[in-house]
Amino acid sequence: MPGEPLIYGRGLVKQFGTVRAVDSIDFAVERGEAFGFLGPNGAGKSSTMRMIACVSPRTSGDLSVLGLDPDRDGARIRGRIGVVPQEDSLDLELTVRENLYVYGRYFDLPRSELRPRIEQLLRFAQLTERGDDRVEPLSGGMKRRLTIARSLINEPELLLLDEPTTGLDPQARHALWDRLYRLKSQGVTLVLTTHYMDEAEQLCDRLVVMDRGTVAAEGSPQGLIGRYCTREVVELRFGPGESERHADKVADIPERIEVLPDRLLLYTDQGDATVEAVQRRALAPVSVLVRRATLEDVFLRLTGRQLVD
């Protein structure tokens, strides 16, 4: 149906025993966008993704995926989406090609159709040379690209990626982001979770900030930064545990100040002027840095805690 969101969650809850992993969240993902769940470890991102992927039944609330109900039509939904789980589930003893082939068979794709598609996916994942190698010795980045290639075997209209680049080195991350841009430009709807604010800023058109099972805020990366932060941030770095006693001396300068154990964050629209004002107070911080506000600052503002610690 046109106009209906591709994924729609309302009052969505996931309870594990006494742990409420997802505590009544609302969200909607539109066709063609890249949508993110940003939050620290334990925020409930994977639990949410697994409900969307129809591998984990919801405890309560409404959820619709591709206009269908995961409780009733799980197998049909799974046939039309691609899933990159947080933990790889590749068979390390099989070759790259065999992993793709057998996964395609789960969707009942015939061999004749799979053969050319596997070659195309190997090119996409830049793994053509390694096609007949066992998976085990591949690098972390290659395994992740293979998992993404595998998730595309059924030409899904919706791709779910749970922490696609966690544990990868910067170069491997950029290679992977590049693949995801390509998919997006081909019209695939992307839903991803991450605890990296740069990943969320790079990839997501829109995101929700998750914390302790709830949604703290929702919007575009720039929209969220504009709503919750100033344009710039002056970071004053001190020795460990020393920042607190300096906070009072500069608190009147910026619009807002955040005190971290080793740093003061001064939120301001005029970074340079703020730096000058700080320098007149003779605090002697270890370092002074002016930077643009990021989603990390948004998270700090919303929760009082850091995304990655």
Next chain:
Amino acid sequence: MATPPALRATQYFLLAYRRTWRASIMSTFVSPLLYLLAMGVGLGSFVNKGGGAASLGHMGYLQFVAPGLAAANAATAAAGESTFPVMGGIKWTRTYFAMLATPLRVVDVLAGHLTWIGARVAMAVAPYLIVMAAFGVTPSPEAAAVLPAGILVGMAFSTPLVAFAATQDNDGSFSLVFRLGMIPLFLFSGVFFPVSVLPVGLRVIAYATPLWHGVELCRLLTLGRLGAASAAVHAGYLVALAVVGAVIASRTYTRRLRT
């Protein structure tokens, strides 16, 4: 034509086996044959010369032991395939989770794996049948039914064991299954000697074990002496165990895999 979902899961195990079959050929084919030669021919010549033949009901020892070993090997193969690979599907390679991200459902994954285990059991039983035929100890045409009977024995062990394996956090308990379960069964279920020679207490226990029913079923089939009543008792027991195990397995699998 659409492949049934469970068989798509089976295809995975077949593909994985094609990579490792050389490593398993010793345990599946070679060591059973060594057993058969040592027991049936070696020990057999000793037994046949003594008073053994009479208490075995006037059959050669090879004739006696071969169908028993076929049934026991079916049970052992089933137990091996129903424990460690299940942990692999859940924890090591996480294949079950890969399958469940696709249109396959938990019941498909379970049925697909059990189908594969059935195939492995068939591979474990077939060599016995071939050797028995070669030695001319398969007087009855029904002896060919030892193959499906062996698969049934395998399933009676497999379904309760996969149900159990899916509840485990690691493979620590599996060696106990073998040491306290499979090996005593192997020794005391009438494979090597008739349970009638056991003291009455042990004999009653032996009658209650699935392997004894499997051994009897296979033995009577090779002799062509399986009557309707004993067929119903032995096969009925094994079918019941396999079905109950499958029902429990579908619960433990769901609990473990759809959290």
